[in-house]
Amino acid sequence: MAGISSRLRVAVIGLGWIGEAHLADLAGRDDVTIAAVHDVDPTRVSDCADRFGARGYTDAAELFAHELLDAVWICTPPQHHLDPTLLAVSHGVPVYLEKPVARERADALRIVEAVADSGLVCAVGYQWHALDLLTTVRGELAGRPAGFLLGQSFGPTAARPWFLDRSQGGGNLLERGSHHIDLVRAVAGEVTAVQAAASTVRLARPEAGEGDIDDALTLVLHLASGAIATIVVAWTRDDGPARYGLDVVASESVFRIELDPRFRLSGRSGGGDIDERASCAPFTASITKFLDAVRAGDPGAVACTPADALRTLEVALAGEEALASGATVRVS
Template sequence: MSVKIGMIGAGGIARSHLSKLQKIEQATIVSIYDVNRDSAVQAAESVGARAADDVDSLLNPNEIDAVFICTPQFARDDLEERAARKGIHVFVEKPLGLDLETVQRKEKAIAESGIIHSVGYCLRYFDTVLKAKEYLQGRTIHLVQAQRFGTTHPALWWRTQSMSGGHLADAVTHQVDMVRFLAGDYRDVTAQFGSNSIAGVFPDATIADAGAVTFSLKSGAVGTITESCVSPYHGGSEVKFFGPDFFVHLTGNGKTLTIADKEEKVTLTSTQDPSLEQDKAFVEAVATGSREPILCGYADGMQTLAFSLAAHRAAELGSKVTL
């Protein structure tokens, strides 16, 4: 079965999905909409699709089976609900939004509609990450350490807290999600965010340039997440899991996995493109009607967002916030 796809958004992440979808035999890109008409036309021409005049004309169940929603988190409005009401399957980029109540309302509408849904936490699809999940199953983790360092995003909206949610919600959300995926749900969080340097790079920025987050998991494990978006001379990411008889280390956003225990120490580096694997899984799920290939649905992605929002709330309150 060919899966007919519409794309809302024609920016960098949307174009990345378009390039992946062109490699998937079952996927047919039908239409693209963006508030910037020229961007939509250029993207559509590059894949042999049409540029839709507006969202309503794109969200036509007679023309598409599924839609990729790739607008920034501040510009989603009620797109997911509109698609769900029409029975159109939905892929949504992370993070799901900036307000938990709004996202909860959308999750309810999606669940009630029965559509297939997926959220863009692509790192879950690395074979190395799945091997780590298999290894950690049933083992006792007592400490988690995660970090992500890098440089700023060029978009004005990204450096505006009310539009992006900050570095933790927008980018480090991948590490937040990896901890959940591999070690279980969060129980509580405390956090501090600083802004010592970002004004020197972007005087109009309202996001923090660094964050130090501590948390506990429902399992009883404790951990930290440290992050900075103003780190031009040192970048990268890693997540470490410590147990009494093992150590698991994921680096490069999950691309490389090291497992050490009393039996052996093994390092594996993935050759997969997790974004391609993610898009394949969504297309396959729509084609077959089975959600099984999808590793992160909307409710799951909502829980990852809840942690980031809770961390900022904890920083504002100066106290622990329970999830």
């Protein structure tokens, strides 16, 4: 690991669409140098290395052997999170790990344990965790917790091959629905049980036999507080309107967190109106919190820790089991 300075040397592993999004954000910062990029696809490596002025690698071990880094972004598909994360930790390099923390609980546990043992800063990319609007939400719910929450995630997404394969990426439940699971937990506390159902209607995949995931599904979360939350996810065509938000109902509050792209909190609480906008898009805020945590050497200063992301994964895995069985499934 390089010595911490005002300008951090970073690398990005995994150069798909989310890796590109992180590269674009990092390239726009004057306190970061993109030192290296990695992917198993040499064409992607060459392209990104040229565009971002970085050295390119197709071997992650070679990257860590040759680069002095202050932080690394891991943006590989979920089933390939474990090895690069353990490699980074073994070299003492803080990690920004895209969500979910892993595809399987066993991999997630190994990541959580390795990070905890190392004392390194590690953030998981549940970006809505970084919304400054959540401070207001939690304040309004203090002493009068939410009784019902409704999360909506309707919109298009990139049809990556691993995303279409349930065994690799977990489909819409893990890749998209877990964002809302994480947000429900951040607002209303832990989930104890999950029910789930999926639509058999094809909404976004034009070809029969293309992937085995559900285009639309509903989760019902039972919370430890006694509240209930419903999350609805639908993958739509690219030309359709999108809707992302979380409605929250408490005894003295009814408000909505409008998510991408406006990030606005509106409604009424305690007899007064609420209308606030986020000071920064959460994707950018999450990265900023991670970089600040790296400089401070403070693992708890990130928006979402691996241990927190593990609890979100456990809810999502219970949802998968509920989809398959039709039963109400207890969360680990």
